[in-house]
Amino acid sequence: MKKLFSTLLILLLPLISLVAQSNAEPVIVSIWDDPYLLFYTSVGFMFAVILLVLTVAVYMLKVLNIMVKKAQMERAAQEGREFKQEPSLWEKIWQGANKFVPVEKEATILLDHNYDGIRELDNHLPPWWTYLFIGTVIWGVIYFFAYHVTDSLPLSIGEYDNEVALANDQIQKRKAAAPGIQIDESNVLATTDAADLKDGKSTFTSICASCHRADGGGDIGPNLTDDYWKNGGSMTDIYKVVKNGVTGTNMVAWGGTMSPEKMRNVSSYLLTLIGTNPVNAKKPEGVLFKAEPVAPKSDSVKIQAGL
Ligand code: HEC
Numbered sequence: 001m002k003k004l005f006s007t008l009l010i011l012l013l014p015l016i017s018l019v020a021q022s023n024a025e026p027v028i029v030s031i032w033d034d035p036y037l038l039f040y041t042s043v044g045f046m047f048a049v050i051l052l053v054l055t056v057a058v059y060m061l062k063v064l065n066i067m068v069k070k071a072q073m074e075r076a077a078q079e080g081r082e083f084k085q086e087p088s089l090w091e092k093i094w095q096g097a098n099k100f101v102p103v104e105k106e107a108t109i110l111l112d113h114n115y116d117g118i119r120e121l122d123n124h125l126p127p128w129w130t131y132l133f134i135g136t137v138i139w140g141v142i143y144f145f146a147y148h149v150t151d152s153l154p155l156s157i158g159e160y161d162n163e164v165a166l167a168n169d170q171i172q173k174r175k176a177a178a179p180g181i182q183i184d185e186s187n188v189l190a191t192t193d194a195a196d197l198k199d200g201k202s203t204f205t206s207i208c209a210s211c212h213r214a215d216g217g218g219d220i221g222p223n224l225t226d227d228y229w230k231n232g233g234s235m236t237d238i239y240k241v242v243k244n245g246v247t248g249t250n251m252v253a254w255g256g257t258m259s260p261e262k263m264r265n266v267s268s269y270l271l272t273l274i275g276t277n278p279v280n281a282k283k284p285e286g287v288l289f290k291a292e293p294v295a296p297k298s299d300s301v302k303i304q305a306g307l
Contacts, residue, residue: 097128183260185243190235190268196261200269203262211250216273218282220250225273226284233274233289238267 031037069085076083087095101109101123109122146153154162191197205214211221222230231241242263245253254263 098126099124183264185236185240188236188239188260188264188267190271191264192268196265197269197272199262200265200267203258203266204269207254208266213278213281215276215278215281216270217278217280222285223282224270225276225278225281227274227288227290228284228286229289230286235267235271238270239263242267 034040072086073083101121106121111120111122113120147155204212204216208221211219212224213219216224218224227233229237231237231246241251242258243253243255243260245251258266
């Protein structure tokens with residue numbers, strides 16, 4: 001079974017990465033183009049095989065049972081005694097758990113009252129019920145001692161406090177591991193680091209391009225390659241728009257889902273698009289913003305950010 005799963009996974013991996021890569025909306029023309037088709041058929045096939053194997057197993061067991069019974073009957077005939085069928089394991093369990101009083105013996109437990117022909121049997125509690133009841137009592141005692149007497153296990157509020165303490169601990173550790181200022185709109189600076197810009201570009205193509213076009217020429221959202229901005233064109237302005245969105249427009253706030261570094265990177269990447277004049281770009285919107293040169297040098301940004 002394990003092997004089957006791993007083989008399946010290996011078969012499906014290229015498919016999964018394919019799906020992960022195609023970030024443009026996949027246009028499904030027919031069912032054969034559905035990238036999950038292979039996945040669905042594989043899972044369906046697997047279930048069909050499992051069902052088949054189970055059916056065959058049950059059938060074989062039945063056949064085996066019949067053969068055993070036949071052998072027992074023959075032996076009984078040879079020894080000249082009457083064949084009595086043994087109850088099956090399931091029948092034994094069922095009988096043990098319920099301890100039904102057989103219909104023939106019902107008269108022994110019939111109560112003596114009679115309401116308009118409705119009579120009552122004095123059935124005992126079925127053993128499964130009694131054992132369950134005893135089990136809950138034992139469980140209750142253990143629970144009481146573990147949680148309320150010895151306090152060896154935490155109650156819900158204790159669990160909550162523990163988790164908060166753990167999270168605080170992790171925050172402290174993370175802060176200690178990465179000292180330095182946390183990026184926000186009050187101190188954000190454009191980065192010119194190639195890896196950061198590459199990260200910004202990949203964010204832009206995967207998330208923002210659907211509205212701003214891959215080259216930033218604008219579609220649902222405005223053209224980001226010209227010098228005209230509706231919300232200001234400085235690094236801080238752009239970072240703020242990315243982080244907080246523009247209320248009442250399709251430009252939502254990304255601050256909740258994107259790390260400050262990622263927002264800094266994508267904003268910095270945007271600055272490198274200014275002046276690229278892509279073909280069929282949207283007309284300028286907003287007011288002229290005399291931006292810093294493309295990919296501003298770090299000291300000019302410092303002046304811009306007032307540092
Ligand atoms: C669902 C569509 C949509 C997506 C996705 C989107 N935007 Fe926008 N964006 C808009 C719209 C619409 C506006 C115009 C807001 C306005 O009218 O002020 C806008 C405005 C902006 C502006 C300000 C432009 C100006 O002229 O002031 C920036 C910067 C921007 N988006 C960057 C991004 C970045 C970066 C991303 C990806 C993280 C992104 N957008 C994703 C629709 C989108």
